[in-house]
Amino acid sequence: MKARVYKSTGSWYILKDETGKQFNGRIKGVFKIGDITSTNPLAVGDWVDAEMENEKEDSVIITSIYDRENYITRTSPHRKVQHHIIAANLDQALLFATLKEPRTSQGFIDRFLVTAEAYHIPAILVFNKADLYRKKETDKYAHLESVYSDIGYRVELISVKEHKGIEAVRDILQNKTTLISGHSGVGKSTFINAVFPEMALRTQEVSEWSGKGMHTTTFAEMFDLPDGGRIIDTPGIRELGLVGITRQELSHYFPEMRKVLNDCQFNNCLHMNEPGCAVKAAVSNDTIDIDRYVSYCTILDSIDEKDY
CATH class of the missing domain: 2.40.50.140 (Nucleic acid-binding proteins)
Structure with a gap:
């Protein structure tokens, strides 16, 4: 069978x-x-x-x-050269992020998006805990929403606690197989409990001493949704290691960089110190967000060519 x-x-x-x-x-x-x-x-x-x-x-x-249509991985915690497949045959990946309690760094968001791009999985960003946002977080969200929407990603702002914005996310999940990911404590399980109470996943308060949250899910698990579709709930990921991506390939997984790569003077340009670099020019004239470029440089720095 x-x-x-x-x-x-x-x-x-x-x-x-x-x-x-x-x-x-x-x-x-x-x-x-x-x-x-x-x-x-x-x-x-x-x-x-x-x-x-x-x-x-x-x-x-x-x-x-059966052959996989796609899959998404993380580096094995024990052997960096190996990887652990989190889930396979996905229609989309949905990253839960928060700007407070705990704060999701832009670097983590960008690593997730690069991984999704590399494995051809459409990604959606959902920022939760809008009820905690003050002016600082509201301004930060407005900036991030603009940056990621301009690149082509769908971005949603919700408050599970106040039941705001969650119907739009529920609609996104319908009739799709969706990986739901993010750090522990960002509200993945709370969201699922609120929207699909019959599924009742366990939730746990963010650990006060670390601010990173406690692990409430130990294994990835798929659940059927009552309206059609499936979600794959994943262990709260503390670090998403990139697997099998070379330094040369990395810029191809930043959609805004992909648009200008052919304009670089050298076809093997790494967009660091080379002359005639179209990516650095785009950063200078604000058509590429400076923080996205910093994420690119940080990820590039973490890729060891010997591993591949």
Whole structure:
């Protein structure tokens, strides 16, 4: 039978077949997927073939995996050269961010967007906790909304606490498979509880001592939405390591840079110290946001060519 992976706990997988019936699955023997260097052979969202093992227990053996349309990864915490596939076969990725309690840095947002661009996954930014914003945060949001909208990203401002703006985000999720991501404490689970109360994900207060939030989800897990579509809830990601992106490729994953790359004097321009650089010219005349350029430089600096 054909089935989809809804949850992975390391050795066992929760699957659903095309009728929605749930099974417990395990991999048959050694499971190789080409030359892939991920720490997990299967990810939430994968389509697989499975054979019945025990009908009474609804347990199956996973025999093969279908080709992925796309996937999104993070670096393995144990081996930087390897990566862990967070989820596969996505229609879109939705990043929850906050400007207060905890503050999501623009650098983190940009790393997420670069990853989504690299894996051809449309990305949407949702800024939560608007009820906490004062003038400083309101001005900051207006600037970020302008920057990201101009590049072509959809940006939404919501307050789950005050139930503002959340219907627009609910509509975005309908009939799509959506990865929902962001630091712990930004309100992903609270949002899901508010919009889809029947799903009742666990929530946890932001840890006061760290301001980064506590981990409320330990494994990525997919949930069916009552109106159609699926969401994949992910562990609160503290750091999104970029995998398989070379220094030369990086600028291609910044849409505003992509527009001017052909105008650079050198076709191998890294947009740092080279003469005749169209990207640096665009930064100088404010057509590329200076903070986006700083993010680019920071990410470029973190890419070690030896890893690839």
